[in-house]
Amino acid sequence: MTKIELRGVRFRYRGQRADVLKGISSVFSQGRVTALLGPNASGKTTLFKILLKVLQPSAGSVHVNGKEIRQLSLAELSRIVAWVPQEEEPLFPYTVHEYLLLGRAPHLGFFDVPTGEDEEVIKRVLAELGIAKLARRGTMSLSGGEKRLVFIARALVQQPEVLILDEPTVHLDLRNRALVLAAIRRAAEGGKTVIFSTHDVNEASLVADEVKIINNGRMIKQGDPDKVLTEEVLKGIYGLRLVFSRVDGRPIAELAPEIFRRGRK
Amino acid sequence: MRLLVRFLAITAALLGIFCLSLFLGRYSVNFQELLSSGLASEILFNIRLPRILAAALLGMALAAAGAALQSAFKNPLVEPSLLGVSQGSAFGAALAILFFVNSPVVIEASSTAFGLLALLIAYLLSSSLKYGGKILRLVLAGIAVSAIFSGGVGIIKTMADPLNQLPALTFWLLGGLSGAGWGDLLYMLPLALCGIVALLLLRWRINLLTLRDDVTFSLGTDPGKLRALVVIFAVLAVAAVTSVAGVIAWVGLIVPHIARKIFGADNSRIIPASLILGAGLMIAFDTVARTLTAGEIPLGVVTSLCGAPVFLLLLSRGGES
Known part of the structure; x- marks a missing residue:
């Protein structure tokens, strides 16, 4: 089932000459994980801001x-x-519990204060993510991995149908990456539409049901990881020679060793 | 449960200070005199009581506004006077005194309008400055706006009629509640209360402003609109009390920090706690101002003398986590 559809979305920042997004059409379906891959400054963040209605498209439309x-x-x-x-660094040192309560804002009236019902949602989400023991800790005393899981918990507390994550595993060690990626998969299996951006080709290949590649404001390729993550496509974007292998039937790409050999001389 | 005990404790402290302040002063009053002497009850109910209530309202407005503005501007160092609000209010009041010396309502309205204007200018300036981060830009803009408005006050002083307007102006600018009676209390009450009640109602939602703006958006709240709303109500409260008490610094800055030491970070506790602590602290400061010496020390002087060391003490006691 279609969750989000973009039809010819264009965007230009005020005072700039070129469009950052140059006519993007794309569909995100329910219960699927989509990886958004693209070099720096390709338009990923702008696209996310449009999906969050922080920015309004200059042309085209978004359907939710x-x-x-x-x-x-x-x-x-x-x-x-x-x-x-x-x-995300909140101004004041909230406890994890207080911080997660802020995720209930969409379900509360303008002057409301969270109630026991909201606390129940938080308990459930913390248990699902296996971080119930963090509830009373201060957000500023968390490790990088714990922090990332708490950010995800804050979004899940919203009880959304769509989850958008900006490079959710960046700066994390392998163990914490595994925890975050497992949480992402679990959310999709629970029926949520998950969209995440990443620079890691292999993470996209192994975790996502669909990969979309955005480059220079255009969606240049979208579909099955197997069909999208080919030598030809990746070379076109990064201009580098890559070596391909397969894990679990999915493509894995690494930088060709000669790139480093050349550097050593 | 522990939080409830803490709230009860600060409320008890406030009541204690209130009662103590009622019986302290140059004319000492005890219970027996209160029952027998007409003069004693006259002093208590028509001089001390309105002044103490005015001090409480002043402390509540400044502290709640300080707490709300610190969150709204994502900056724990913000207080109304730092952003130019107080100087703007002072200018507005001075201007009104120049033309309508005998009409407190006009003075209050003018004070409110210019307080809001000063804040608006500081905010707009800070977003167009190209130096430093968000915090520094805001502080710099606030300093500039404060300076401009206090310069304006200086000009008005030279224009004021030295027999009538200048004394009224100087008296106002020193900051204080000497002579504040029921009338003064009543005319700052509506606006101050309107601001305080609004901030109290928004106490939890104000937390959303301490997050990144894109996250606030994603939680269904336009941060720009919420910020504007919070700032308007905070300034309403501040301008209302400033129009009676003059520029009183430091209380709006330190009280929220004291509240956070006791109650943590959540504004749904910090705003109510700031109201109680602000009232208690201001009554104490004002009692010092009117009893310490034979004359009267301006309240603004007392809050600066006591507030600055407390602020340093708070910061030197390490992080808030």
Whole structure:
């Protein structure tokens, strides 16, 4: 089932001459994990901001659950789409529990304060992610991996249908990467639409059901990891020779060793 | 549960200070006199009580506004006077005194309008400055706006009629509650209360402003609109009390920090706690101002003398986590 559809979305920042997004059409389906791959400054962040209604497209349209995003209020949208940025440092040292309560804002009236019902949701999400023991800790005392899981928990507390994550595994060690990626898969298996950006080709290949490659403001390739992550496509983007192998039937790409040999001389 | 005990403790402290302050002063009053002497009850109910209530309202408004503005501007060093609000209010009041010396309502309205204007200018300036980070830009803009408005106050002083307007102006600018009676209390009450109640209602939602703006958006709240709303109500409260008490610094800065030491980071506790602590602290400061010497020390002087060391003490006691 189609969750989000972009039709010819263009975007240009005020005062700039060129479009950052140059006519993007794409579909994100329910219960699937989509990896958004693309070099720095390719337009990934701008695309996310449009999906969050932080920015309005200059042309084209975005449809969420069949409704144009323009017709959804921010509050309505926030009950459908949740956002996990790479880094987030709250101004004051909230406890994890207090921080997660903020994720209930979409479900509360303007002057409301969270109630026991909201606390129950938090308990459930913390247990699902296996981090119940963090509840009373201060957000500023968490390790990098714990922090990332708490960010994801804050988004899940929103009880969204769509989860968007900006490079969720960047700066994490292998163990924490595994935890985060498992949480992403579990969310999709629970019916959520998951979209995450990454620079790691192999992470996209192994975790995602679908890979979309964005380059220079255009969606240049989208589909099965097997069909998208080919030598030809990747060479076109990064201009590098890569060596391919397969794990679990999926393509794995590494930098060709001669690149380092040349550097050593 | 532990939090409830702490709230009860600071409320008890506030009541204690209130009662103590009522019986302290140059004319000492005890219970027996209160029952027998007409003068004693006159002093207590028509001079001390309104002044103490005015001090409480002043402390509540400044502290709650300080807490809200610190969150709204993502900066724990913000207080109303740092952003130019107080100087703007002072200018507005001075301007009104120049033309309508005998009409407190006009003075209050003018004070409110210019306080809001000063904040608006500081905010717009800070986003166009090309130096330093968000925090530094805001502080710099606030300093500049404060300086401009206090310069304006200086000009008004030279223009004021030295027999009538200048004394009124100087008295106002020193900052303090000497002579504040029921009338003063009543006319700052509506606006101050409106600001305080609004901040109290928004106490939890204000937390959303301490997150990244894109996250606030994703939680269904436009951070720009919420910030504007919080700032307007904070400035309403501050301008209302400033129009009676003059520029009182430091309380709006330190009280939220004291509250965070006791109650943690969540604004749904910090705003109410700041109200109680702000009231208690301001009553104490004002009692010192009117009892320490034979004359009266301006309240603004007392809050600066006591506030600055407390602030340093808070910061030197390490992180808040």
